[in-house]
Amino acid sequence: MDKVQRKSCILLLEDGSIFHGYGIGLIGTTSGEICFNTGITGYQEVYTDPSYYGQILVNTTSHIGNYGVLDAETESGSVKIKGLVVKKFSDIFSRIQAEGSLQKYLEEAKIVGISDIDTRKLVRHIREKGAMNAIISSEIDDIDKLKELLSAVPSMEGLELASQVSTKETYFEGNPDAPLKVAVLDLGIKRNILRNLTSKGCYCKVFPSGTSFEEMNSWNPDGFFISNGPGDPASTTYAVETVKEIIKRDIPVFGICLGHQIIALANGITTYKMHHGHRGLNHPVKNLVTGKCEITSQNHGFSVSSDSVKNNENVEITHINLNDGTVEGIKILGKKAFSVQYHPEAAPGPHDSWYLFDQFIALMGEAETV
Template sequence: MKAFLILEDGHVFTGTSIGSTREVISEIVFNTSMAGYLEVMSDPTYLGQAVCMTYPLIGNYGICYEDQESRSTWVDGVIVRELSRIPSNFRCVDTIQHFLTKHDIPGIAGIDTRALTRILREKGTMNGMITVEENYDLNTIIPRLKAYKKENAVETVSRREKKLVKGNGAKVALMDFGVRKSLVEALTERGCQVTVYPAQTSVETILKDAPDGVLLSNGPGDPKANPSIIEEIKKLYESEIPVMGIGLGHQLMALAAGGDTRKMKCGHRGSNYPVKGLETGMTYISSQSHGYEVDAAALEEKNIAKASFVNVNDGTNEGLDYIGKKIFTVQFQPAASEGVQYTSFLYNKFVEMMGGNK
């Protein structure tokens, strides 16, 4: 069956329908990973987005449900050059085609993903539609695309009730803005006792449980769309408790401390982004999935924080250490299930900041 990808600038790509045949409007983004497509589809940071995988063959190792990053799938759609329909891997239990259909995720295959990526890089991320309707009307569709905006992103992906993940070491309060499973595992592997809290939990409620430290998780959307959460994080900033922030958590802490964030032209999404540690001078390969960046210069000028990591490709901020505080944040995922483990030492830094595993 034919399928069409329509961009808000009027570009139309024609391919083959994969997965669900329902029509979807979403933000169109690209991911440069060679593997990890299941992790991408189940990563809450991709809520409200259809993902173009730039690697030309997707699905060749099938689906292993143990690798899902969360309890559900969050992407609006999947865009690929070629979909492998005969997977080969000893861990494979399903095909990507069946997975997409099962979870009602529409997609399109057989288009020039390189051309699509060039458009998004040159013009910036834009909205689009995946549809199987051959008699589409651009004059009707394009205004709808330009008007699309995903609301209540963090509230949608955050858990509804508090959850305890037992451990024998430091007590970590994890604020769930769209947390990935691998983040929780990185803490429990270090012996931490992790309590996961819904995004809208008050700081007073969290501190009553007497944690040794607070972790602000990754998550989707515009950080400025969460004013009530930012107000709560201000209380953490003003406290003495150790805090680590990742992804959206990095951005929210910057806003809470009086800094600013801005939307990037096309964002960073993939498992191969180089970041340089300013203290060590070393460059690390990192996993990233974000469309907003922190204005680190503003925080440094006010002597609130100093940059700890920068992106080697474009110089954007990738980490902050807060002056006079037990707080540090990073934009990237310090340890990712796609295999990027080079910066997992940051979890050790957090544990040490909390006083170690007692």
């Protein structure tokens, strides 16, 4: 395979920082909030995670593209990142199962990226200064023009994005004869969440993000699942109202990531935008119920307020992040409702937290006997 000839490319940050490199993927211009993921493998699963919608992603791993792409390793129907930043980009791939190169994959998905920059320096800058908007261009070299374009990019804070990545029509996953029925509110769900639910005996009906409680409940589900997704949870008010109705009727409900934040908001707990978020495959989380630590896969730029939870007598913290003490899990006292901030389904990531799906199954089983 011949080496691809690269065009010069510019990455401009909102604070004026400039990085020069070479274009990867589509030749063009893209913008969004810049963030970084520390996972060593699983780049395709990360790029197709709907929770990254609206963001430019920095891979901290030195080499990206070296094992190509495989359709089975997607977590949604399309690439969801807005742009890509890497240190070294591989035009060739060595995995025998791969169906194509990452370069072609990005081109077909119309993703603009940049390579050959000092990602260590960039990540340290983001860690110090915090998340901010950025623009990548392999077609414009006028910095003033790029600054003008970047100034028009909205802040992630206040953005409602779940409706843009949610399914437009309801659909089913699993065996219709399965013993349990789960109504899934799709705010940007990853495929492996549905795989975990169906593998444990759940028949899932997946609903668009704006679906009312009444419509979902008319299917007579045994439980509700509130998915992950992008954007500011405080702006996803329609989902908060739906979850309030679920909890009011004490139907089993489990939330992951954005779903966790929505469950918190439905109980009067506040959320906030983090300095630079958690995105990677090795975040240590302590289960306060069992006392055990689990290594987790994470992807979020907003978090549930610890003080707000502690001041709410109806909500209990069940998990905390051992790096910074942030809230990683809650349960609603006296209700069949719980949630976690991280991703127990992984894809990519460790499997330490798969037990949470069993916990949800058990909760629905208890409800059946009431």
